Amino acid sequence: MPRRADPERIAQKREQIAVEAGRLFAAQGYDRTSVAEVAKAVGTSPASVFYYFEDKASLFRAVFERDLPAAEALIARHVEAPDPVTAILDVLDALARDAADPSASGMLIELLRRAGDDPELLAVVGRTANVLREGLAALISRGITEGAIDPDLDATETAAWLQAIVDATYLNARPGHSPHIELHRTVLGYLNPPQGRQEEPNG
Amino acid sequence: MPRRADPERIAQKREQIAVEAGRLFAAQGYDRTSVAEVAKAVGTSPASVFYYFEDKASLFRAVFERDLPAAEALIARHVEAPDPVTAILDVLDALARDAADPSASGMLIELLRRAGDDPELLAVVGRTANVLREGLAALISRGITEGAIDPDLDATETAAWLQAIVDATYLNARPGHSPHIELHRTVLGYLNPPQGRQEEPNG
DNA sequence: GTCTATAGCACGATAGAC
DNA sequence: GTCTATCGTGCTATAGAC
The missing domain is CATH 1.10.10.60 (Homeodomain-like)
Structure with missing residues (x-):
């Protein structure tokens, strides 16, 4: 009524x-x-x-407009966490949570595809991606300061790469296959200070 | 004439x-x-x-039919290499070579998108992906035998994950940004035996 | 083998009654 | 606000002359 x-x-x-x-x-x-x-x-x-x-394009955009507040809440929930590396893993786990759902893979692909054609859509998802990237970059910076992350890494570049790796979990989606183990191992292996990767630390 | x-x-x-x-x-x-x-x-x-x-679909498939012989040649060129880890990096570098080209990103996205709709296309790219996965898995197995790669890893699962990471370099494509450094660091960090990742090796 | 012309269809978006 | 009906457009694929 x-x-x-x-x-x-x-x-x-x-x-x-x-x-x-x-x-x-x-x-x-x-x-x-x-x-x-x-x-x-x-x-x-x-x-x-x-x-x-x-029009139809704005209908598609509406699907992703709901992601911005969710991203802001996710970052807010972890940015003050005591251990930055754990916080990073928690954030990435949350982002990869839907990776097992094949329709979520499909949606990511459609998003990537249409973002090239629809500048407004690019702006919408860009805002969300920026919130996540800056939040992750802040955690990375803190991890570097505390000695838990390799200081040779650039915080922002690394954050972008971690986001791409999360996307990779969606592309590698298979039913009944949880990406968390691979994701954790990949991220920890990437962030770790070079403890044994190179035999000769520079002088 | x-x-x-x-x-x-x-x-x-x-x-x-x-x-x-x-x-x-x-x-x-x-x-x-x-x-x-x-x-x-x-x-x-x-x-x-x-x-x-x-029809139009077969026109699209033709673009990817050329990849199979290229993949076979790539694997053949590296499968007997003396150092398996170096060989893995070389193969992945070759696969990521076009990642800087934004149109290559676009093609990957179209491929992922259409593979869900066209079973014949899925078969075409599946054959290529299998050749690469099996080749990488063989190198990983050898790396495990030689002690250069963590024996806890499953060779085939790991090969699939490395392929997904290569895809991630395409998704992270930005003009003037070469993915090789990130790719190498990621792969080496993932494959390395746990030298310092965990403080307590299991008994 | 290559063309022009078009059949046949599906879709986005709108008009206008209610 | 919601509907039915439809306009206009662009596409894949084919027909048939040459």
């Missing part, structure tokens, strides 16, 4: 459409998912979807 | 079309590249393209 304009109801409907669209985009891809299909999944008409979203 | 059936000329034309198609697919994506566009780039008509390729 929609009374008045009810802005909250509008937000709920937008959310409902975005969720259903996200499912379909992840499973089938952007181009192979028609707005009519999304409308049917929600139980409405294409025209109604276009009432809530300007 | 096309005399007779001239099977060699057919192969050349197919190659020419596949090369041009590859360029466009990498730059714009599969769905956003029409066969008409490919035809124009080659200087011919859409009908002529369909004379050489059954």
